[in-house]
Amino acid sequence: MQTSYPVIHPFTWMPPSGSLTPEAWYGQYTCLERGEGSWVYDTHGNAYLYTTTAVPAVGLGHWQVIRAMKEQMEKLSFASTCAQTHNLVQALAEKLISLCSRRYSKVFFANDGSGAVETAMRMVRQHFITRGESRREMFISLDGSYHGTTYGSGSVTHLGIREMFGKGLEGCLCAPTPNLYRPPAGTDSPESAAAFCLKELERIITEAGPENIAAVLVEPIQAVNGIVLMPESFFKQLRALTRQYGILVIADEVTTGLGRAGYWSLSEHYGLEPDVLAVSKGLTGGYFPMGAALISDALDSSLFGEGGILLHGSTQCGHPVGCAAALAVLDIIEQERLPDNALLRGKDLINGFRESLDDHPCVGDIRGQGLMLALEFVKDKQTKEPVDYEWGKKLTKLLHGEGILGNYFNGILLMYPPLNVSEEECDFLIHGVSRALRRMR
C-alpha cells in the first residue's frame, strides 16, 4: 500500500515529499470523477462549470466523438504512419487545410501543442538548410509568449520557465509585445505600441544579422500570459517586415485556432499569412492528445518539391483513434457553427463582466476574444500594480464555492468555456465570478 503520493503534476507546486500523502494531495487539489457538456463533477459530487483550459472545444462526453472513437478503436486501434498509412490521416489533413486556409498544402501530425511548435521550428530549419542558407538558425518570439515544453518550443517561450533549465537552444531572441493593457513604456495608443514593437523587432533583426534568422514565432493572442491582446495591425506589419528580410513566420494557434477565438485561424483573419500554422487543443477537444503543423505551399515545395524526408516524428503520431476524434470534433465545430457561437457568447460575457465589475476596485482589465476571456486584478487601477499571491488563492476558493473551475495565474483569471457553451451557462459564469469578486473587495 502506497503511503506517499506518487504523481508529479505539470506546473504544480509539489509539497515536501515527506508530508505528501494521498490524503494531503486530495485535500489541496480538486479530483474530478466525471464530466458532461460544460460541466465536471468531483469525487464528492460537486458540479463545476469547466473553464480551466481551451482544450474541451465541444464539451465533455460528446456522444458523436465517443461513437467515432469507439468505432475506430474496434476497427483499427493503432497504425504507424511511418512509411505506412491508414485511411483517416489523409481525410484529417484535407479537412484541416479546407477549414484553416488553402494556402497550406501539407500537414504533419504531432502528439500535442509543444510537438506541433517543435515540428514547425525543425521544418523551418530544414527549409533553410535545403536552400543553402544554413546560417539561418535563430528564432525570435515575443516577450511573455508560451510556445511549449520541448527543448525548442521551451527555448522560444519567454515566461521565465526556460531559465530553470539553463541556457536552452542558442539564438532564441526576445522582442517586445504590444500588450494593449500593459503597453511598452513611452507608447500611448495601440498604433504607437505596434510601431514601437515593430521598430524594436527590426533593430533585433538587424543587430543579429537577418541572414542568421530563421523565423519569428507569434501567438495571435498570448494565451498562457493572460489572454494578452495586441493591435490587429501589428500582424500584417510584422509579416511585411519579416518578408523584407527573408524570415519565415510561425503562427502558434495551439490555443487560438479552430474556433476558440471566433475563427478557424485568427492569424488568417488578421492577414498574417504564416508559413507554418501550429494547432492543437481544439483539434481533438481533449478526447485524444494531438497537434498539427500545417505548412504553406511554398514551404512544401522547398521541403518536398524534389522529394525529401523529414527526420522527425513520433511512433504514435497520426494515431487513427486521434484522427477519428479530430474528424468528429471538427465536424461538430463546423456543423454547429461554433466559431460564430464563440464570438457571440464571448461578446455577451465581456459585456456582462463589464456591467457588473467595471467599478470593482481590483478589476484592472476585462478582455477577451471569442471564448478566451481574462480578468486582470490590480491593487491600484492607476499604477496597475498586480494583486499578491494570497489574493488569487482566496479568489480560487471562492470560485470553487460558486461552482466554477477557472485558471488563475499571476493575478489574472483566465476562462475558456467550451465553444458550445449556452447562454444560461454564460450567465452562470458572469454571476458566479461577480459574486465571488464582490466578496474580495
Ligand SMILES: Cc1ncc(COP(=O)(O)O)c(C=O)c1O
Ligand atoms: C500558444 C501555445 N502554444 C503551445 C502550447 C503547448 O501545448 P501543449 O500543452 O499541448 O504541449 C500551449 C499550451 O498552453 C499554448 O497555449
